[in-house]
């Protein structure tokens with residue numbers, strides 16, 4: 001009821017085009033939803049545009065998937081922007097929940113016994129107030145009963161934006177480490193990220209886990225991914 005009353009004052013709007021949503025629409029309007037640039041990576045979870053970004057990875061990976069393609073300036077980038085910077089992490093949680101439904105029907109989660117979000121550095125976490133990838137992990141666990149664990153910690157973030165691909169990876173490798181004891185009892189971990197661009201962050205996180213616990217199988221799920229160049 002509270003949600004109903006709130007919607008009178010603050011009507012829910014489409015996260016893409018900003019149009020007021022009607023009953024039955026969630027996160028985005030029907031028009032934007034039919035044009036959502038789906039990756040369909042889940043049709044080939046062992047080899048797709050995301051696994052190709054992990055070519056330099058020094059660890060085996062089982063399955064990968066991402067919901068839609070991300071492109072700067074595209075109207076769909078508003079979804080990501082709102083989720084990350086406008087204090088609307090539940091946009092990501094809802095989107096991930098609906099994608100998890102599709103993935104679940106395809107058996108993507110089979111054998112996976114824990115999900116872990118890519119962590120934010122303490123500075124970023126304090127400034128933003130939340131880790132958007134944690135909300136994405138919650139979206140998964142809303143749909144399938146897999147616990148969320150805190151498997152990784154992030155050290156100091158240098159800025160990545162002005163670095164080339166190999167420098168980015170070297171830089172990222174120094175940032176993430178596995179939490180001692182954080183992977184106890186885990187056999188197959190699903191790492192959750194928001195957007196995959198170069199794949200450097202994912203590689204660094206997966207390698208940190210693989211180093212700490214080489215027997216743990218690894219899979220990756222992202223909300224969005226840029227297209228391969």
Ligand SMILES: [Zn+2]
Pocket residue numbers: 014015016017018019028029030031032033
């Ligand atoms: Zn719309």
